[in-house]
Amino acid sequence: xxxxxxxxxxxxxxxxxxxxxxxxxxxxxxxxxxxxxxxxxxxxxxxxxxxxxxxxxxxxxxxxxxxxxxxxxxxxx
Numbered sequence: 001x002x003x004x005x006x007x008x009x010x011x012x013x014x015x016x017x018x019x020x021x022x023x024x025x026x027x028x029x030x031x032x033x034x035x036x037x038x039x040x041x042x043x044x045x046x047x048x049x050x051x052x053x054x055x056x057x058x059x060x061x062x063x064x065x066x067x068x069x070x071x072x073x074x075x076x077x
Contacts (some may be wrong), residue, residue, distance in 0.1 A: 043062075
């Protein structure tokens with residue numbers, strides 16, 4: 001996997017002034033990264049949890065599906 005496509009961990013405070021733009025950029029880089037992964041058995045939610053910090057993970061800890069986690073974070077930001 002090309003390290004250049006690997007996103008940084010999402011660590012933006014949802015209440016910050018730049019939260020929305022930071023989220024949109026992070027989400028796009030994460031989607032690009034997921035698209036490069038080739039395993040058919042890959043669980044996108046598991047990958048997602050590795051690319052958010054613990055303080056962001058708390059918002060999706062009770063979610064088990066990728067689409068719902070992304071939706072939850074989208075509403076947050």
